[in-house]
């Protein structure tokens with residue numbers, strides 16, 4: 034699957050409280066969560082994000098609480114993939130489980146700027162920065178996790194196994 | 196090759212002789228936990244699978260975040276949990292008036308024990324490592340699947356050994372230990388890794404200290420934090436745990452990716468500045484920082500000993516006129532004991548508000564939300580931007596000693612400054 038989109042660039046340690054603040058956790062409706070996504074650090078995001086845009090963060094993206102509301106809010110905003118130097122553990126797990134691909138590329142992420150256009154191949158983990166010509170490769174997902182991703186998330190995977 | 200505690204517990208629950216870091220395994224679970232925020236979406240995922248719950252005695256549901264309910268939407272969330280608990284005859288459902296914050300009440304009721312494998316749809320599920328079990332936080336999809344299957348997949352983590360030397364001095368507590376550690380290794384210093392606490396210094400740490408430390412393993416990015424079982428652990432679980440359990444000990448030749456040393460006897464009272472738990476500074480070095488609110492409670496520091504530490508300092512003093520001090524016992528039992536021991540009276544005489552057990556302000560839910568520009572010293576575990584209210588408010592993390600001293604002086608202070 035290839036995706037082309039414009040970059041929303043955030044820094045290191047983007048925590049789940051800024052992705053979706055606790056005051057909005059009284060709902061788990063994806064669209065409602067999306068309407069408040071990133072509001073505490075970027076008021077423009079929820080209003081202007083376009084389906085297919087790509088979110089890019091630095092180190093330890095998604096640290097903090099286990100709230101799956103966070104990757105759900107990002108996915109429901111129309112973001113098809115998140116790229117970061119690396120991800121916090123629970124966030125990474127949750128992303129896989131809900132079928133939102135997460136690619137880790139380490140320090141190479143510094144070469145991606147806000148507004149750059151990227152072409153991402155989820156299956157191979159290849160990322161082309163169409164604005165600068167840079168090409169990056171992320172580690173492919175381990176086999177069993179790829180199966181979860183292919184099934185479209187953990188629930189489908191479990192149902193298929195049954 | 197030897198295995199450490201985390202590896203042994205994971206191997207056993209995967210039905211394997213041994214495991215190595217990086218290995219993907221599927222494990223059977225001993226306890227599965229969710230709260231009023233995470234249970235409703237987990238239940239939705241669970242229902243998609245179309246199976247009954249795997250074991251109604253191995254599930255704990257604790258409505259603690261927005262309870263007693265703060266508005267209609269959160270009342271609906273709690274109702275969904277209650278309905279599910281009734282329908283599936285969940286034994287360990289804790290209703291308002293009989294509840295506590297999840298990570299206080301599960302150990303207190305003996306639902307978690309050494310050697311057990313627990314997951315919870317709450318990142319601070321890692322708290323139970325204090326009892327020598329493996330426990331970790333997951334999201335709602337994992338939890339929904341676990342409700343049906345009693346299983347979860349794991350990647351075996353590498354383990355960092357945290358070797359504690361010296362003895363913890365009076366006036367220093369688990370919070371100073373863990374904030375110092377996170378300050379040292381960073382908020383991603385243990386990302387995807389286990390933290391195993393070892394060394395002669397352990398014996399000077401109370402169970403409350405250990406719960407506080409294990410609780411914040413996640414704040415260093417850790418998958419779990421784990422303590423060996425000793426006399427203090429045995430004493431704690433003696434009249435609580437009724438099910439059989441197995442004490443797990445790391446092999447002498449167990450592998451660790453690295454060792455971090457902390458000399459407890461050299462620790463000073465510390466505080467983590469906004470907006471990361473790793474922005475640790477010694478209170479003595481920070482100059483005058485005026486505050487508007489103090490919160491004493493949470494799954495990190497809402498136990499009886501934490502309230503005692505705060506009460507000992509507040510006794511005979513008044514909360515500063517410009518400060519609101521909010522004390523939240525971690526469970527009904529803690530509340531009762533604190534009452535019998537006179538702590539609650541001390542708090543009220545000092546001019547503090549005492550609340551029924553709840554997460555409350557810890558994650559900006561209710562019971563003490565901050566306005567723009569306000570500063571709070573809190574015994575909770577996260578000081579992310581906007582965590583406790585307005586995005587332009589600030590949370591400073593500290594232990595109960597520092598929190599109580601700060602409440603009296605109206606600025607961040609060490610306990611010595613009060614006495």
Ligand code: SF4
Nearest residue numbers: 319493494554557558
């Ligand atoms: S007290 Fe705070 S950190 Fe602990 S479970 Fe409640 S919200 Fe989470």
